[in-house]
Amino acid sequence: MATILAEPWLLEECRRRYGDVFSLKAWPPFENFTVVADPDVVKRVFTASPAQLYGGLGNRILEPVVGSNSILILDEDRHLRERRLMLPSFHGDVVRNYGRLVEEEVERELPRWPGDGPFAIKPAMSRISLRVILRAVFGVEEARRLGRLEELYTEVLNTVGLPLMVPALRRDLGGRSPWARFKKALAASDEILYDEIARRREAADTSRTDILSLLLQARYDDDAGGGMTDHELRDELATVLLAGHETTALSLSWTFERLSRTPRVLARLQEEVASGDDEDYLDCVVKEGLRARTPLSYAMRSVMQPIEVGGYEVPAGATIGVSIRLMHQRPDLYPNPAAFWPERFADKRTETYTWVPFGGGVRRCIGLQFAIYEMRVVLRTVLRHRRLLPTLDPPERMRRNGVTFTPSRGAVVRLATLDAPAPARPGAAAQKPVAAAS
Numbered sequence: 001m002a003t004i005l006a007e008p009w010l011l012e013e014c015r016r017r018y019g020d021v022f023s024l025k026a027w028p029p030f031e032n033f034t035v036v037a038d039p040d041v042v043k044r045v046f047t048a049s050p051a052q053l054y055g056g057l058g059n060r061i062l063e064p065v066v067g068s069n070s071i072l073i074l075d076e077d078r079h080l081r082e083r084r085l086m087l088p089s090f091h092g093d094v095v096r097n098y099g100r101l102v103e104e105e106v107e108r109e110l111p112r113w114p115g116d117g118p119f120a121i122k123p124a125m126s127r128i129s130l131r132v133i134l135r136a137v138f139g140v141e142e143a144r145r146l147g148r149l150e151e152l153y154t155e156v157l158n159t160v161g162l163p164l165m166v167p168a169l170r171r172d173l174g175g176r177s178p179w180a181r182f183k184k185a186l187a188a189s190d191e192i193l194y195d196e197i198a199r200r201r202e203a204a205d206t207s208r209t210d211i212l213s214l215l216l217q218a219r220y221d222d223d224a225g226g227g228m229t230d231h232e233l234r235d236e237l238a239t240v241l242l243a244g245h246e247t248t249a250l251s252l253s254w255t256f257e258r259l260s261r262t263p264r265v266l267a268r269l270q271e272e273v274a275s276g277d278d279e280d281y282l283d284c285v286v287k288e289g290l291r292a293r294t295p296l297s298y299a300m301r302s303v304m305q306p307i308e309v310g311g312y313e314v315p316a317g318a319t320i321g322v323s324i325r326l327m328h329q330r331p332d333l334y335p336n337p338a339a340f341w342p343e344r345f346a347d348k349r350t351e352t353y354t355w356v357p358f359g360g361g362v363r364r365c366i367g368l369q370f371a372i373y374e375m376r377v378v379l380r381t382v383l384r385h386r387r388l389l390p391t392l393d394p395p396e397r398m399r400r401n402g403v404t405f406t407p408s409r410g411a412v413v414r415l416a417t418l419d420a421p422a423p424a425r426p427g428a429a430a431q432k433p434v435a436a437a438s
């Protein structure tokens with residue numbers, strides 16, 4: 001029986017046999033799961049009314065972490081109200097303020113990486129993206145003072161996965177179970193969040209540009225015109241910390257993995273970065289990275305009122321999953337889809353209903369500009385300091401981890417110093433990966 005957590009090869013086989021719309025059997029609450037991977041159908045799903053298809057209901061599983069006021073789990077009017085309030089704090093102009101802090105976090109990591117020996121870059125990308133989001137949320141100075149949050153959130157994320165998926169595992173067992181450790185870390189981080197919110201309210205500094213300060217100043221556009229309560233703020237901060245880093249870390253890791261297996265692209269990118277004129281190509285590389293290896297398998301919607309998609313009537317109670325992977329592997333949209341070819345995005349805007357790593361419609365990721373900008377700065381900063389070496393190793397498998405796709409070996413790369421001689425041929429010095437210092 002195929003399930004909602006089907007592996008990429010199985011999804012591709014189903015599409016080959018059954019077409020661009022098919023159903024998978026799964027367990028509650030996904031007994032009836034319809035996969036879609038056709039641009040017209042995707043448009044229909046992303047533009048359906050917020051009352052017909054819910055984007056938040058399926059995320060309620062995350063409520064123990066993000067709380068009941070999170071944009072991720074709200075639907076209909078409350079969701080839209082929250083979204084309108086939050087969007088300006090993630091706008092491209094705001095995001096560009098964070099460039100220097102992203103560079104600093106990469107520069108802080110670089111000395112910990114092994115000389116030119118192979119190592120898995122994924123853990124390093126996770127550390128960078130968590131610190132970046134913490135500093136963007138709280139501001140540079142405060143993040144230093146709030147360093148403990150980094151440890152606590154790492155503990156939250158390490159312990160919560162399984163108990164969220166399997167509620168029966170939500171047991172304390174004398175304080176030693178993952179659930180108990182999760183609750184302890186979450187309570188400690190909440191204390192810090194509430195304390196920080198109180199300090200900021202008191203200081204009432206309107207000149208700051210960190211996300212917390214922007215959210216504190218934001219006002220709902222309804223009649224009351226008030227701002228967020230402390231509880232709402234806490235939930236949205238937890239949401240941004242949760243949603244804003246692992247996806248970015250995975251996208252970056254995959255992009256390094258793809259680059260090291262595509263010497264022509266790597267050489268061009270390295271050259272453009274060295275020349276300081278990398279804007280356009282870097283942008284194409286990031287978009288192609290997100291196309292070729294999307295970190296999330298689906299954008300999901302819960303069907304609240306029956307909807308016709310691709311000639312099928314999908315009943316209320318069913319779930320629709322836009323398969324990001326299948327959309328990005330369509331040869332009619334992306335000729336030679338298996339190739340890593342950033343030039344396909346040159347002189348071309350990404351299309352709303354065909355390039356969907358960030359989902360779409362009124363649920364489209366609010367961190368899109370943040371993530372793309374962060375990816376560009378991380379790639380550029382790494383390549384300014386190190387030379388990524390090409391490899392003849394086979395591609396890493398897309399390992400499914402819940403709803404994300406992780407590189408099976410953690411994206412093993414080799415990075416030489418810029419003055420080191422280039423290897424005789426790609427992969428010439430293949431060795432066993434070593435761990436980066438922690």
Ligand code: HEM
Binds near residue numbers: 243299300361368
């Ligand atoms: C490469 C990195 C990222 C990817 C691939 C990604 C992908 C996604 C996807 C697929 C969705 C669901 C969209 C839908 O259902 O249509 C989503 C939602 C969301 N993302 Fe991201 N995301 C990334 C980074 C970020 C960052 C950096 C932030 C915050 C700073 C963020 C915050 C959110 C939030 C708050 C939502 C919920 C939006 C809503 O329900 O209205 N994400 N993201």
